Amino acid sequence: MQLPSIFLMTAQGGQQGGSGFSFIFLGLMILIFWLFMIRPQAKKAKEQKKYIENLQKGDKIVTIAGIHGTINKVNEDGTISLEVSPGSYLKIEKSTISMEMTAAVNKKAAGTTETKA
Structure with a gap:
């Protein structure tokens, strides 16, 4: 039935x-x-x-659009200033940061640093 x-x-x-x-x-x-x-x-x-609430200056992140950069400034209005290359800054929303991609990139970067040492 x-x-x-x-x-x-x-x-x-x-x-x-x-x-x-x-x-x-x-x-x-x-x-x-x-x-x-x-x-x-x-x-x-x-x-x-x-994760987004604990972001601070100097953290390396990846956005959901795939933009890699370093946080230059965390603004009070829910945005951050992202340095994508020396002297180039983007203002993006905090909600566009990908926790999974950021963790994967940082893990990969930590692995290559340990290999070089």
């Missing part, structure tokens, strides 16, 4: 014992959706927000 027909029968009072099963099934679907979709996404958003 297909899922829509189960819900239609339950709504019409067609199956006496099936309504409890339908509600349990629906509850389990919502629980699984929350565990695998909503919870991890909320956790990641919280980590991203914390």
Whole structure:
């Protein structure tokens, strides 16, 4: 029996014992959706927000557009001044900074520095 027909029968009072099963099934679907979709996404958003709040001058970052640079100044209006090359500055929103790409680039840079030493 297909899922829509189960819900239609339950709504019409067609199956006496099936309504409890339908509600349990629906509850389990919502629980699984929350565990695998909503919870991890909320956790990641919280980590991203914390990461952006802790940025400071001198940090090397990568934006979601792929622009690499060093933070020159953190402004109060939610923007930063990003030095992309000596003497060239861009004013960007803090929300455009990619935590994952920045971590990957910094990890790769740390690995090449240790190899040279």
